[in-house]
Amino acid sequence: MPKYSPQEVLSLIEQEGVQYVDLRFSDPFGQWQHLTVPAYEISEDTFESGRGFDGSSIRGWRTINESDMIAKPDPNTAFIDPFIEPKTLVMICDIYDPITGERYGRDTRYVAQKAEQYLKQTGIGDAAYFGPEAEFFIFDSVEFGTGPNYSFWRIDSEEGWWNREFTSTGYKIPFKRGYFPVPPLDKTMDIRNEMVTILSELGVTVELHHHEVATAGQAEIDIRYDSLVSQSDKLFLYKYVVRNVAAKHGKYATFMAKVLPNDNGSGMHTHFSIWKGDEPLFAGSGYAGLSETALYAIGGILKHARAIVALTNPTVNSYHRLVPGFEAPVRLAYSARNRSAAIRIPMYSQSPKAKRIEVRFPDATSNPYLAFSAILMAAIDGIENKIDPGEPFDKDIYSLPPEELEGIPQLPGSLEEAINELEKDYEFLLKGGVFTEELLQLWIEAKRAEVDRLRFTPHPLEFELYFDV
Structure with a gap:
């Protein structure tokens, strides 16, 4: 896959007329998960701050009393989805704990990076x-x-x-x-x-x-x-x-x-x-x-x-x-x-x-x-x-x-x-x-x-x- 910087991803969104951005990650057992945001919600800050989601609803992850999690997209993984209309850009994410700011230990992509x-x-x-x-x-x-x-x-x-x-x-x-x-x-x-x-x-x-x-x-x-x-x-x-x-x-x-x-x-x-x-x-x-x-x-x-x-x-x-x-x-x-x-x-x-x-x-x-x-x-x-x-x-x-x-x-x-x-x-x-x-x-x-x-x-x-x- 081509490698992109955050700025290049934003330029790609504009040049291609992307309307949605799909953020994806794997649960512990290898099932690809996703959440979708309108393209106008994506900025340089998204790559630093990420997007929040309910980790308690992901199989094998958080309990409901500590459910908040952050998905930070990796710009190097960006691609235009060939199956979804209107035009959608996909990025694979790394998962973080919003309280500690540290990587989440059950994020299996983190295991591979380690x-x-x-x-x-x-x-x-x-x-x-x-x-x-x-x-x-x-x-x-x-x-x-x-x-x-x-x-x-x-x-x-x-x-x-x-x-x-x-x-x-x-x-x-x-x-x-x-x-x-x-x-x-x-x-x-x-x-x-x-x-x-x-x-x-x-x-x-x-x-x-x-x-x-x-x-x-x-x-x-x-x-x-x-x-x-x-x-x-x-x-x-x-x-x-x-x-x-x-x-x-x-x-x-x-x-x-x-x-x-x-x-x-x-x-x-x-x-x-x-x-x-x-x-x-x-x-x-x-x-x-x-x-x-x-x-x-x-x-x-x-x-x-x-x-x-x-x-x-x-x-x-x-x-x-x-x-x-x-x-x-x-x-x-x-x-x-x-x-x-x-x-x-x-x-x-x-x-x-x-x-x-x-x-x-x-x-x-x-x-x-x-x-x-x-x-x-x-x-x-x-x-x-x-x-x-x-x-x-x-x-x-x-x-x-x-x-x-x-x-x-x-x-x-x-x-x-x-x-x-x-x-x-x-x-x-x-x-x-x-x-x-x-x-x-x-x-x-x-x-x-x-x-x-x-x-x-x-x-x-x-x-x-x-x-x-």
Whole structure:
């Protein structure tokens, strides 16, 4: 996204005839929130004083007796919204306490900003770069609901091989056959093109897009790497564009990790590297062209992976994806080229500037401010403590016999297990004040409540399995 000063934002408002300004921020769980003010209410003072709002109405934030909060727009994030009329300018905000004047600790953008600052304080590097590959589905119809006497979901897609409601029954994509046939099998190419065009116009550089492995309109749009906070901002914008373009076409986009029980889920493979000045710190002469620093970073991520998945894979549904056999990496190993390992070292280029690692277990239901910060903090811990990642594992993990799998640690099999792991292993997240115990306890309590809600609700499949027992 282009960078603006407050004065340049005001000039843009005038030049473009902007009538409204939309101020946006994320709640702790990754839901983009907004409030809108007439453009004539925006002045240079807005960037200093911000706008007040009721923080008690935001999930996971203030209690009603201390509800007042301040949203201060970041002028560097300004863009004209492509979906809203009359013309509206959007800015992402930082959240402040109006009494103390200090940043609000549950503002997850603040966590990401502190993570970037902490990296510099350690002297390890100046910038951490992230390149997420957020996958999603585009459905033609979606229905779901629960009540005291029912529970159901139903999705439909013109591509789905099971579908009989659309006339083009000759071109269907079977399970796991969506990577990546041309139209007319691929029925969402035009929609993805439109998404990419809009993202590009908004300053988000797209490297490619394609149909993904699953049937029923699974897609991926890859955006170019950027620094932690900036890339997190872009990921919110990415999801906003994807959902709104789909809606414009009468369709529904979702980033849920697992929608179809017999097909691949949607992940967010995350490319990650650390630089110091112009030097890529992950390039070296070790395994797969990695440096010792990169291997220690891998060691840290593998050591803490069972805890950080509570942040990178934060839903009950996330663990329906993290099962063997659907390209989801569940074993904590690293390897060059091997997509069955939790961490892969891409080998497309021999350039030191392209050297990075790919953390393959996250999904896009995560709050990117927290997910990327957790990955960085685990890597820093590995580098500082010289954590050995062990030997690489270049075999296909999915096809190994049980005796060979025994020595490879595994990711948690449920959100409850992940939360328990986070509760036991979070000291590395507290370094430099990046995360706070208060924020992590909020997260743990909220996620336990989600687990309990699912635990108390019978699944429709249970009736099929057990009703006549």
